[in-house]
Amino acid sequence: MAGLELLSDQGYRVDGRRAGELRKIQARMGVFSQADGSAYIEQGNTKALAVVYGPHEIRGSRARALPDRALVNCQYSSATFSTGERKRRPHGDRKSCEMGLQLRQTFEAAILTQLHPRSQIDIYVQVLQADGGTYAACVNAATLAVLDAGIPMRDFVCACSAGFVDGTALADLSHVEEAAGGPQLALALLPASGQIALLEMDARLHEDHLERVLEAAAQAARDVHTLLDRVVRQHVREASILLGD
Amino acid sequence: MKETPLSNCERRFLLRAIEEKKRLDGRQTYDYRNIRISFGTDYGCCMVELGKTRVLGQVSCELVSPKLNRATEGILFFNLELSQMAAPAFEPGRQSDLLVKLNRLLERCLRNSKCIDTESLCVVAGEKVWQIRVDLHLLNHDGNIIDAASIAAIVALCHFRRPDVSVQGDEITLYTPEERDPVPLSIHHMPICVSFAFFQQG
Numbered sequence A: 001m002a003g004l005e006l007l008s009d010q011g012y013r014v015d016g017r018r019a020g021e022l023r024k025i026q027a028r029m030g031v032f033s034q035a036d037g038s039a040y041i042e043q044g045n046t047k048a049l050a051v052v053y054g055p056h057e058i059r060g061s062r063a064r065a066l067p068d069r070a071l072v073n074c075q076y077s078s079a080t081f082s083t084g085e086r087k088r089r090p091h092g093d094r095k096s097c098e099m100g101l102q103l104r105q106t107f108e109a110a111i112l113t114q115l116h117p118r119s120q121i122d123i124y125v126q127v128l129q130a131d132g133g134t135y136a137a138c139v140n141a142a143t144l145a146v147l148d149a150g151i152p153m154r155d156f157v158c159a160c161s162a163g164f165v166d167g168t169a170l171a172d173l174s175h176v177e178e179a180a181g182g183p184q185l186a187l188a189l190l191p192a193s194g195q196i197a198l199l200e201m202d203a204r205l206h207e208d209h210l211e212r213v214l215e216a217a218a219q220a221a222r223d224v225h226t227l228l229d230r231v232v233r234q235h236v237r238e239a240s241i242l243l244g245d
Numbered sequence B: 001m002k003e004t005p006l007s008n009c010e011r012r013f014l015l016r017a018i019e020e021k022k023r024l025d026g027r028q029t030y031d032y033r034n035i036r037i038s039f040g041t042d043y044g045c046c047m048v049e050l051g052k053t054r055v056l057g058q059v060s061c062e063l064v065s066p067k068l069n070r071a072t073e074g075i076l077f078f079n080l081e082l083s084q085m086a087a088p089a090f091e092p093g094r095q096s097d098l099l100v101k102l103n104r105l106l107e108r109c110l111r112n113s114k115c116i117d118t119e120s121l122c123v124v125a126g127e128k129v130w131q132i133r134v135d136l137h138l139l140n141h142d143g144n145i146i147d148a149a150s151i152a153a154i155v156a157l158c159h160f161r162r163p164d165v166s167v168q169g170d171e172i173t174l175y176t177p178e179e180r181d182p183v184p185l186s187i188h189h190m191p192i193c194v195s196f197a198f199f200q201q202g
Helices: A094-110 A134-149 A175-179 A207-243 B008-019 B096-112 B145-159
Strands: A025-029 A037-043 A046-057 A071-078 A119-129 A158-165 A168-171 A184-190 A195-202 B035-039 B045-050 B053-064 B075-082 B122-124 B128-140 B165-168 B171-174
Touching (some): A025 A207, A037 A134, A071 A094, A071 A134, A094 A184, A094 A195, A094 B096, A119 A134, A134 A158, A134 A207, A158 A175, A168 A207, A184 A207, B096 B145
Antiparallel strands (some): A037 A046, A046 A119, A158 A184, A184 A195, B045 B053
């Protein structure tokens, strides 16, 4: 799109944010009563829903059971109405499979699977509206859902995307910024220890700039952590009020 | 056939050797195995051997109508197949997770990095563009499929020559290799995957 500058001279992005500013995040836990854990998150216009079942007995072939830890099964699905043009296949195509594998990789690093041998934890994520940063929204929603289910984790898993335009690192990319074709980084971080669960980058970026973009994404992930922590504490407070403490 | 699991003694031996910075075949921690690249008779056919891992790559092209939202760009299609001769664990129904991961990684490495100029593949905007198809077959699995596959893909693409075309008004003339020399693809840079494994937290 000619004439659409992602970063103006005054330092404002297309939607009026500053370079390191996140979009507005709203989250709710315990949205479904049927599931063991569920959560809904809105990051700007990106809306994701996560549902967790588990730990329960392995469904399907018993041969897949791991003798010393739990199996984490993740499925990603994006609704047909989530993108600008209607999607033909909500799940089963390669990108959805890859997202599922990446989510599994992320959560296998964070969930204490040694506590539940020979069992299975299912995480289902559904994207209702995709406006950039879908991986990050999915990871954040799934973290809240796993916490809602009471499954022990090493730490929160907070994710954020970052990009690089005109020598400045941008945090939390929207769809317009992603479609522009510049480099984009998706980072999933365990904030307390600073360990990276998943780091993925698309397109070309000079290695001299990598440090800066990584730092921007890490700072954004830590900001997300503050927000998610507040949401969890609020939810626990409400639940304890209902129980009559 | 299921993959034979690693025994506990083998695992302990490997980990202890890694602590002392030694590897099973005597390499240093950052050493690569020998890479040998050989070409076939056709343009776009190459075989890469990374140690004992072998990948065969073949590039072919076809004139098709372009995608609706990218009317002036050619189409790149990558396909990696793990054939059953590569390892006894590869069976027709069983490989989906690994296959998806490798294919997506290759697609991201070669398509999203824009190493091939897709605009140069356009013949008539909105009607005819070149579709370049890269088929990779894993012939022997001895570790590090993704590095060998990415090398095979980019080498095959560099080696490939597409037939020359000329457009006169509405007519498109496709020349055979005898009439006019085939044209190489315009490649900006050569992306290659390098894999690392971290043991004991670094």
